[in-house]
Amino acid sequence: MGRLKRSFFARESVDLAPALIGTRLVRRLDDGTLLSGIIVEVEAYIGVKDRASHAFGGRRTARNQAMYDEAGTAYVYFTYGMHYCMNIVCAERGVPQAVLLRALEPDPASHAIMRRYRGVESERLLCSGPGRLCQAMAIDRALNGIDLCTSEQAWVESVQSPAREVVRSKRIGIDSAGVWAKRLLRWSEKASRHVSKPVDGKRSVRAAIRGSKNRKTA
DNA sequence: ATGACGATTTACT
DNA sequence: GTAAATCGTCATA
Incomplete structure (x- = not known):
């Protein structure tokens, strides 16, 4: 459906983050190829108070300057x-808040190219992590600072789908971020098998299998 | 100029 | 579970 407008992004990261779940990230390569996936996992970075944020304490450097730009x-x-x-980036210009994209459910039409970029076969491993999704979507330094509301290289679309x-x-x-490491600032789609890591308190399938084996042989 | 470290991923024990 | 890979960034000097 339609590209999300600036008004959608212009809010606090804790509000934007959950709203992004279920929307579609789209990437257009220079040759016109489209890559896309549904956002299934995100994290909110709250700003200058957030020990885990690159903008903690109001830090403003060559790397993180985009965080201070407009939503x-x-x-x-x-x-x-x-x-x-x-x-x-979200909130208002000058307020360094942002939402990290951590995982996508890749759209089927993108699988073949993503497999090539990622060098793996498993669909589950294509976009299940912040580094993985960037590699799968051909996202790198060149996209830093672009405006997702107007760019032809990448944008976000609303999606009509069941809740x-x-x-x-x-x-x-971010374990070294003190009390900020404990805050519940990650949102993910519960039913998705494309999430980067299981939610707190849930073991991975692999861990569960290993656990049951150990129990039997103990 | 230098050194410690990272909003990760992968392979291996 | 642990460790290696690998280099730009940032604080300190």
Whole structure:
């Protein structure tokens, strides 16, 4: 359906994050190829108070400057020397809030190309993680700072579909953020098998199988 | 100029 | 479960 407008993104990250679940991220390559997927997992980064945010304490650097731009701006950064992560900037200009896109349910028409970009066969592993989804969607530094409300390279669309059950949990990979590591600022579609990590308190299928085996042999 | 580290992923025990 | 991969970024000097 239609591209989401700036008014959709212009709100607090804790409000935007759950609203993004079930919408569609679309990427248009230079040759016109379209790649897309339904957003099934996101995290909110609350701003200067948020120890886990790149903008903690009001930090403003060459890397995170996009976080201070207007709502609907893409904030893409490089991390661990090999992966990209994509955020959607929100709130008002000058207020560094953003929502990290952590997982997509890839649309079937995109599977073949995503498999090539990712180098894996498993559909489940195509977009189930912030670095994975960027690799699958060919999202890199070049998209940092683009306006998702007007860009021809990437945008977000509303989707008509049955209500998706959304669950909250703790954010991933920010254990060193003190009390902020415990806040429930991650949202994911409960039924999705394309989420990057199981929600708190739920073991992965693999862990459950291993657990039952150990129980029998104990 | 330098060193520690990361909003991750992958392979392996 | 643990560890390696791999390099830009940021704080400190």
